[in-house]
Amino acid sequence: MSNTKKNPALGRPEPVGTPSGGVAGVPAGPGAREWPLWEVFVRSKAGLDHKHCGSLHAADSAMAIQMARDVYTRRQEGTSIWVVRSEQIVASDPAEKGSLFDPADDKVYRHPTFYELPDELNHM
Secondary structure, three states: OOOEEEEOOOOEEEEOOOOOOOEOOEOOOOOOOOOOEEEEEEEOOOOOOEEEEEEEEOOOHHHHHHHHHHHHOOOOOOOEEEEEEHHHOOOOOHHHHHHHHHHHHHOHHHOHHHOOOOOOOOOO
């Protein structure tokens, strides 16, 4: 169970013992405990990929989804939202690019230059 309580004035949970008034989900004030950082991905329409559109701080996943909807899809431009805690993302080291990507250079058949796409697939 997270250490939060619902703030009736804001209609959302806030960390216990921190003052309200934070911006974009970040508690304000000296010594305030910061909520975890979440990365937000939005699918603009069916059939397209989810695209990273930003980050926000939220107490839990439900709050992150709600805040992502409010911040990144205000004009109903999305059909799906993903949120993931930033600390859960694992990335490759750009310095190791050669060992990860060089072996693919000799497999030209993997590049999409040999295929013609129908005009109906205009979003690819």
